[in-house]
Amino acid sequence: MPTRCTLSAVLLLAAWPLVAGEITEKNLRFAEYPDFPDAHSTWGSIGYSAKHKKVFVGVTNHRDREGIVEYDVRTGEIRLRGFIDQLANLRDYQWQGKVHTKLAEGPDGAMYFATDGGESREEYLMDHPHGYGGGFFFRWDPATNQLTNLGMGLQYDSIKDVEVDQVDGKIYAVSYPQVRFLVYDFQKNDLRDLGRMGSDHVPRILFRDWWSNAYYVDWRQRLIKYERDGGKLVFARDSLPAFPGTPGERIITGITAYAIDQPNGIIYLATYGSKMVAFYPQKTGIGRWEDLGGLYDDPGKPPYDYYVPNLALGRNGKLYYFLGGHGMYAGGEPNVTLMEFDPKQRTKRVVLRFPLHVITEVTGCDVKDESGTMYFAGRRDDRRARRMGESGASRPFLLMFNPEKEIR
């Protein structure tokens, strides 16, 4: 049953005092995911259908169940559309731990995503009867509310992120833990494995430009471009900017979030080394980039030591991100900090801070509707979920934010 979006007003009141500016908690709105009592987390698994004016989120119990949640922007209704295992007739041995990819709108108006085993159970049990078979590609059609299983990627590997070619509908994907770059023409059932692009850590973000070239990073944090016209990979010669002393573990993790400014020909990138980068793609070749500086300034802490797994560009030309997660936070008490970054001025400011029982971590890149409201997959600390254990145990919710108007 659809549920009218409820405000988590009590939670929002827990937001710490406003630090700067005119944005208040009234610019934010939280919606709970209905009919999924053991929902545990979300992992960048969010996307917007411009055609249907709906936001879709893949919500998981991080064990064997992923729900497809739909939020209707026009009516404000949020509903669970079903569970993937039931909708796709998966057997027990085809269990999936989560959706870790974005839900990307294809040229046909359908939403494309893929699944992930999640943690060590996936990575090490493998061919054991308790093991993980591999991640599947899926197509959700908002017009008919039908889920189609497009088949598996690589045996035993999860799929961490996808993008969709807006011309011919090919799916770009990256696998876990082998960091393999995949190009899947599901209409021809042609899956190309273009090889391993990293090693010890799988960068979680794939993004595309407006020509539908897809981008990833290698272990040196150099951009890799899948040039759709040539059907091949192109590697940047130089690495993206990093602060001196950035540890190798942060370099190999690459990009954690992006936001697209097509009118100005820019894609903004947040790196795991806590840099904001303005990338200027070009149709052929890699293109140039500019170092816009750090994501947060604290003289008492190394500048590379922040985590930003989300980003969105406002209609006001400013970038917004919720800084913090995975045990890495800014400020005194652990908290998630809503930041505003002005790319023209290269300035940033703290907008709001939230204690972890209000927001623990936020994922999602540039998911926004025509009114300028941004949508993120939010999570908050939750004692009951934490008892379930596993990475990311929390209570997930849909986070809406409009920097230009109150939405409560």
Add this chain to the structure above:
Amino acid sequence: MRRTSLIALVLAAASLVWARYEFFTPKGSFAVEVSLDNAPYLRLPIYRNAITSLEVIGDYAIGGTSAESGLRPFLFAVSLSKRKLEIVYPLEKTIPGQRAIQSGFGRGADGTLYAGTMPDRPGESGHLIAVRVKAGAIDVIDLGVPVKGEGVFTLTFDPKAGALYGISHPSGKFFVSRPNGGAAEVYEQTAPNRRGFSFLHEYALEPADVLSRRLAIDRSGRVYGSMPANKLFRFDSAAKKVDVLPDPLPEVWGRSPLGRVDAWAVASDGTLYGGNAGDGQLFKLDPATGKVTNLGKAIMMPRLKGIVFARDGRLYGIAGGAPGYSHLFSYSPSEGYRDLGNPRFPMVEPDLEQEIPWRGFQLGTLAVSEDGRYVVMGEEEALSQLMVFPVE
């Protein structure tokens, strides 16, 4: 603040208690960046660098690569003391039209390495090559075609006999050749006949799935390899005769079509140790009796792509592989098997001076330095690197 710190400490302690595995990262281990596309440094380009032949001569780990269809392979040399790729040689400079150096290296007494090549197009011919590293350069000599219209799938060299022994692809014929020329002697007993190929077709297996991946030579100069299905053969160079040994490769019941030797190593007492690709069993073969003893499996997965004896007396091997991941393991009769998992070694390179962790998923080759101190592993990837660990 105090409460938060306490919680963090408790969580950290709990994670230690519940840690599920440790990566094998012995002191002194390192990874060398051999491949990097569009590199500002000396590196191998993408899709031409799967390290399918590997040997250590002095300070150099010398590799032969395999390329994807339509592309050409390389020979390369990595200095172990400098931890650096120093020399790259495109094979096409000497022999055009070849795709892979996957035969493994045979080693001459003077440090010359011998290998065979696989042609890019079916029906064309693979060559024998001699490889020497000297004065900071790789020198490659074309020794000609041993079996016309076939590739060289496997090769080894007996310095005492001055003979090269190989398996051709796709037929699976055994051949004997000499570095100084002359026509190869070709033996057809190791090649599946029509009925054999029909049998393999039933299991959807290609010659590349079942031909002997490596050959071994015992102290008497006899040559050992495998042949479909699941058999071991021995070539007596004095009698010029191929015999099928009475003992087959160790078998998981019903999987004999998959059996072949993936790797060999000769122990200090002359016993041959082998790995069966089909199910990943390690076995030993007594050259005196021809008896094969199944030593079991290091891990659940098939394949045993490399085994070497290091100076600590242990045998080190690489088990598993695609679609799973390689596991490094050690074995000794007293300790049994120890699964060392996916090795993860630090990589320090120009512009990566702060070090990144490198984890090997698809390890295809294994070699040991002449003093047994360094075990060297080659990846088989689109962008393959070399991984090295010392043995104390």
